[in-house]
Amino acid sequence: MVETAGGGPQDGAAEVLDRPLPDGVRRKVVQIVADGFGGLTVAELPAQLRQYARFAPNRRAKFAGNAMAAALETDPLFRQRIGEKLRESQPELTGALDSGSPPPAADPLDVAAAAYVLRPPGWVKLVTAAGEEAQRADAERADEETRAELERLRAELDRAREHTRSEAERLRAELDAAKKETDSLHRKLRSALADVKRGEAALRKLRGEMEAVRAEGQAQVSAAESETRRLKARLGETEAALEAARRAAREGRSVEDMRVRLLLDTVLDAAQGLRRELALPPVSVRPAETVDAVEPGRMTPKDIAARALSEDDPAVLDQLLALPQAHLVVDGYNVTKTGYPQMPLEKQRLRLLGQLAQLAAQTGAEVTCVFDGAELAAPVLLAPPRGVRVLFSKPGVTADELIRQLVRAEPPGRPVIVVSTDREVADGVARAGARPVASAVLLKRLS
Numbered sequence: 384m385v386e387t388a389g390g391g392p393q394d395g396a397a398e399v400l401d402r403p404l405p406d407g408v409r410r411k412v413v414q415i416v417a418d419g420f421g422g423l424t425v426a427e428l429p430a431q432l433r434q435y436a437r438f439a440p441n442r443r444a445k446f447a448g449n450a451m452a453a454a455l456e457t458d459p460l461f462r463q464r465i466g467e468k469l470r471e472s473q474p475e476l477t478g479a480l481d482s483g484s485p486p487p488a489a490d491p492l493d494v495a496a497a498a499y500v501l502r503p504p505g506w507v508k509l510v511t512a513a514g515e516e517a518q519r520a521d522a523e524r525a526d527e528e529t530r531a532e533l534e535r536l537r538a539e540l541d542r543a544r545e546h547t548r549s550e551a552e553r554l555r556a557e558l559d560a561a562k563k564e565t566d567s568l569h570r571k572l573r574s575a576l577a578d579v580k581r582g583e584a585a586l587r588k589l590r591g592e593m594e595a596v597r598a599e600g601q602a603q604v605s606a607a608e609s610e611t612r613r614l615k616a617r618l619g620e621t622e623a624a625l626e627a628a629r630r631a632a633r634e635g636r637s638v639e640d641m642r643v644r645l646l647l648d649t650v651l652d653a654a655q656g657l658r659r660e661l662a663l664p665p666v667s668v669r670p671a672e673t674v675d676a677v678e679p680g681r682m683t684p685k686d687i688a689a690r691a692l693s694e695d696d697p698a699v700l701d702q703l704l705a706l707p708q709a710h711l712v713v714d715g716y717n718v719t720k721t722g723y724p725q726m727p728l729e730k731q732r733l734r735l736l737g738q739l740a741q742l743a744a745q746t747g748a749e750v751t752c753v754f755d756g757a758e759l760a761a762p763v764l765l766a767p768p769r770g771v772r773v774l775f776s777k778p779g780v781t782a783d784e785l786i787r788q789l790v791r792a793e794p795p796g797r798p799v800i801v802v803s804t805d806r807e808v809a810d811g812v813a814r815a816g817a818r819p820v821a822s823a824v825l826l827k828r829l830s
Contacts, residue, residue, distance in 0.1 A: 465663030
């Protein structure tokens with residue numbers, strides 16, 4: 384039967400396919416070759432296919448598909464051997480092809496692939512018919528997909544129209560509300576303009592009254608100056624009398640001092656006993672960490688006499704930091720851009736914080752360094768050095784405002800020293816009771 388299919392006057396080997404092999408038929412042919420490939424010895428394989436002899440059928444079809452299709456087309460002996468393997472695996476299909484009547488229930492692609500391998504009479508028509516059938520199936524499938532897509536698009540269009548209609552109604556309602564609000568605003572504006580005119584008239588009246596009050600005040604100042612001169616004269620007389628009284632009272636002063644000292648020791652011992660009785664813990668919360676009110680202190684930075692030191696002498700800063708419970712607040716970028724502006728911001732921060740840590744260790748003062756958060760492109764991952772509190776201003780808040788908040792949080796009387804060259808910052812913290820120091824003074828002290 385093999386010989387009949389391979390030769391004779393009815394052999395289809397003389398037929399030639401005048402068009403490319405359809406993709407579906409080609410895949411089936413490659414699969415037939417891959418399946419029959421394993422039943423052949425290496426010597427029976429064409430030279431270009433021997434390197435794929437150990438591949439599994441699926442990997443063989445994947446990596447050697449083109450080579451197997453080319454060998455099947457150009458090597459009749461190899462095609463005959465594959466045909467023999469196909470007859471062994473699918474005897475019913477191959478027998479029907481040899482008899483010239485393929486089974487009607489078989490897949491056209493399988494029939495065409497088997498015909499391409501066996502080359503019975505009329506195989507070209509079978510391959511061509513299978514390709515046309517596959518094209519028709521693909522066209523029908525594409526037509527069904529197109530109809531489904533069209534239905535989906537129509538549904539989306541209906542939804543879009545409904546959404547557009549509801550959105551237009553909503554916009555009309557918003558427009559009507561906006562018109563009503565505009566009318567109301569026009570009425571309020573006219574009322575406000577009338578109030579402004581009345582306010583301007585009242586202002587002109589107040590200015591006239593203020594001029595009259597100023598003239599009266601100047602007259603009162605002149606009278607007060609005269610009274611001040613008279614009081615100074617009386618003060619001189621009183622001081623002289625007081626000095627005489629002091630000289631007279633020196634003899635009995637030692638007794639009074641003893642009584643006062645005894646009273647002071649009694650109060651101190653009572654206070655210490657009360658503290659032990661109540662087991663009062665030491666104060667651990669710093670005002671910079673909370674905005675709650677605390678008791679005011681007794682000494683302020685203003686109590687330090689200037690003596691012979693100038694404002695830019697670093698010794699002034701040492702005197703201020705020597706005060707009890709002193710708090711040093713540093714405007715970070717103001718200091719770094721004054722001392723070393725050419726360095727990147729990160730290195731500026733690290734250099735200043737390292738120097739402040741040394742200063743905190745030397746003086747024992749509380750140190751807070753404030754940086755402007757607007758200068759940053761991203762959040763800073765920073766481990767603050769020991770003894771230095773590092774703060775960045777929040778979005779919308781400048782470092783100057785954060786410094787003023789820190790100063791306002793301190794109790795009245797606590798020594799607060801603010802380092803900044805910004806005149807607005809210096810004036811503001813001075814009014815709040817803090818002592819401003821120029822950035823150059825801190826840089827001299829750190830160097």
